[in-house]
Amino acid sequence: MTLYRQLFIGTSIAFLVLLVLLESIYIANARFYMQEQLTSHAQDVATSLGMVLPPSLADRDLLRAEVTVNAVFDRGYYQSIVVLSTRGEKLIEKNLALAPASVPVWFTQVFPMHAPSAESLITKGWQQLGRVIVTSHPNFAYKQLWRTSIEATLGLIVLYVLSLLAIHAFLSRVLRPLKDIEQVAHAISERDFQQIKTLPRARELLSVVKAINSMSAKLFAIIAHEVKQATRFRDESRKDVLTGLDNRRGFEEYVHALLEHGADMTSGVMYMLQLANFNAFNISKGYKDGDVLLKEVADGLRVIWPKQDMLRCRINGATFAVMVFNISREEAGRLGESLCATVGAIIQEHRTPPAVAL
Incomplete structure (x- = not known):
């Protein structure tokens, strides 16, 4: 059972008991x-x-007295x-049969009312008659009390519903x-680091919401850093650091x-x-110039057919590989010529004895 239902049921029961x-x-x-009204009446x-x-x-004149009583x-x-007379004799007696009240029996049992009696002396001057x-x-009191109870009950029912x-x-x-916290918690479990934008007024819930937002932000930063590190490590494992x-x-x-x-691959060339003699170049010119030469060769490979889907890589040392697929024999030949020309021009700029071997 949810917290909402528990609080709702508990509060409604307490309020119902209070209304009853x-x-x-x-x-x-x-x-x-x-x-009291019956007695007073x-x-x-x-x-x-x-x-x-x-x-x-x-x-x-008992007849006139009886007419007055009858009225x-x-x-x-x-x-x-x-x-009654002064001797206790009944001069006039009027009785009304005690019929059942026109209200439920249980009501008369729960709220019993007795028939009150009152008396008064009949005197003329100093003479007691x-x-x-x-x-x-x-x-009649039962009817009024029952009607009052019905009206009060209906009023309280309306009040209870409201x-x-x-x-x-x-x-x-x-x-x-709490629903926002639940949604954000599920989102965080799915690696979607959301924030709760609507802040509650209750101090306790406000502290929880701020803690959730802080946790989400920190987790996002940590995972973003780890992803960045993993991407860098992956690239470093597949990329040549120098070129x-x-x-x-x-x-x-x-x-x-x-x-x-490679089902769509129909042709290719590598x-x-x-x-050649790159070790001798390093010894004569220095490793720093050797690194510069390798970088310039890598840059030269990049500018050859830049729009073509082509693999350009450094296998090791001074060995490079270029691989391209789905080209014709003529295009492959032109590519080889471009590679030789470009790399050869770079080597000539350094006035180095190494030659390019394909």
Whole structure:
């Protein structure tokens, strides 16, 4: 599982637990408020009836008293209203059957609400005429509490979804450098030394990104140096240090490659040039002048047919080789004449006794 998923799941679960806890506290407080409202409502109605019923009871007009009670009871918010005499006799009694609340049963079990009762004395002046007892019906409170719970739940679900989107955007932004680090690490393993251009704001990730960029740059420099060294060593192994032409090893590798992959070769010619008496020239003129002569001969070989694909090499000492393919006999003859003329002219300039041998 990726770090993003772990952080996303952990954060979402923690936030979900927090929202469930907040909703539980909210519903519990709403239930407590509803319960207090039922009690307060029952007491208010009992007090109001205690102030309205005295004229009817003083005149012993129970019909008028019952009409007054019915006007309040028929609203349906009360489970019972009972009017008692001073001796405890029931003068008026109104009861509403306790029907099941129109909410899920489990909801009433999790958030139970009892039917509160309140009473008030019925007096006229200093004369006590009786008392009235009012019991509120909890079904209406259950409906209100259920509706409040549904609205709160929907609101919290919307908030939770928005929070998940915010967490997704936040984690994607924070963890984006890790993806860049992963891509750069794979690129480095493929010898592609990239750099992470977008620097994160988090200090820890910023340090890691800087370390990766520094490692990539250093590896690139090290490998570039090693490649340069390897190329130089390879060239030195195939090139003659003095003249810059291919040496004997380069000559042999070239011939070997032609023998293996020379399917397109139809004709060819190879000339071996050797400066006769070169050792005597070195002894008489010095090795420094001998090196100068060899360099000038190499330069002369380069200017002969410069656009032609031709192998020019120094085999050893004063021996050179020139090899070219896919030319005619006439062209081969002209090439030999050019070689003799060019090298001979160089030797004449040095006024040396060695002759050119082909």
